[in-house]
Amino acid sequence: MLTKRIIACLDMDGGRVVKGVQFVNLRDAGDPAECAAAHARDGADEIVLLDITATSDKRKTMLDVVSRTARSLFVPVTVGGGIRELSDAADVFEAGADKIAINSAAVKDPSLIEKIAARFGSQAVVVAIDARRVNNSSIKDGFEVFVAGGRTPAGRDAIQWAREAAACGAGELLLTSMDRDGTKSGFDCELTQRVADAVSIPVIASGGAGTPQHFIDVFRDGHADAALAASIFHFGLENIGQLKLQLRAANVPVRWPC
């Protein structure tokens, strides 16, 4: 049976993990390669490395980190942040990533999705959508896309954009609820369900994970195919394995034992 995926996201700045990890057994809790390996040993189904600053002078640092992290990590690795053109994506794949995540650049120029998919395959292209609830008559479904790290409204309806991204050749969607991000109050199941039901490609829910019940809710009610969390160790669980055991007890199919 196809299982629901638990994805660990490492938010990085200047080659260091900047939030969301509280390992007790690591010498260096901020080293992405060590964090990623520890998550994978604990049962993470995938790892996402997100360069949250993504300035051009830090690109090389990021590529070094990807290369070091991916070298001995045998689960899928997605890299996002600062990918603006095909050559940026090519550099990240060359460094060892399996998928890239694009956000603002895809909103600005949806043909970028097609270009990367044509060269590296749709399975390698994740379109990240940051969405927020708005009360605005021009956004008919009530969820607006934001770009530039959530700072700028794109004036686009999130569900329509999800459909368009899928039609352009995206392999998966990484859908973040900006309303829930960092709140630990649960995923936005309504947003997730509306996007998941609108497209045939997998949807990764993100933003708001706080308890194991939140994961159960977003898989059952939100129809998510995968759920991502950065602060996955902050719910009083020792590791992803414990989260998976709770999901399994609730009859959510998960990869366990790993």
Added chain:
Amino acid sequence: MIAIVDYGAGNLKSVEKAFDYLGANVVVTSEPEKVAAADKIVLPGVGHFSALGALVNMGLREAVLHGARAGKPLLGICLGMQWLFEGSDEAPELVGAGIFGGRCRPFPSSVKSPHVGWNSLTIRGGSRLLRNVASESFVYFTHSFQAPMVSGTAAATEYGVPFSAVVEKENIFGVQFHPEKSWNVGLLMLRNFCELDSRG
């Protein structure tokens, strides 16, 4: 020496990395001569079935098939596995190797496509590639077309329909999933491949 055949489809870095990790002597190549000189051949591939057309144009199809006929272990991964069948509805004009009968077809409309994520293997037994791999082990898939169940099916996976996840016939092996991304289970299969007698 294991030759990883590069016919311009997608990213071969992960496959190369996994073999490197296992200490195997590998070369990524698009030259038929290097494929011919290798002891074992890996045919990877992601994306659209039509990408396999490049095998013919680059003179690689004959090199791969010649090696396989000579008894060299051949491992097709993902699209490379689908090529071992007669063809795929994804690109009907393209002829596969026909080592396994039947064609690759899309998933039924009852399930989302592509099939992405970790799914389990139901192992039939007796497979050399799956030596010491437990039935119901999870592996990572990402594909839109599925290969039929055949007499050479060594492991099946269910997604809307049962399909061939692993095929095996003498020195020819194919895996629909990505062993290089399937954690210890996948590495075990690649190690089994590395340890095969190179004369098959």
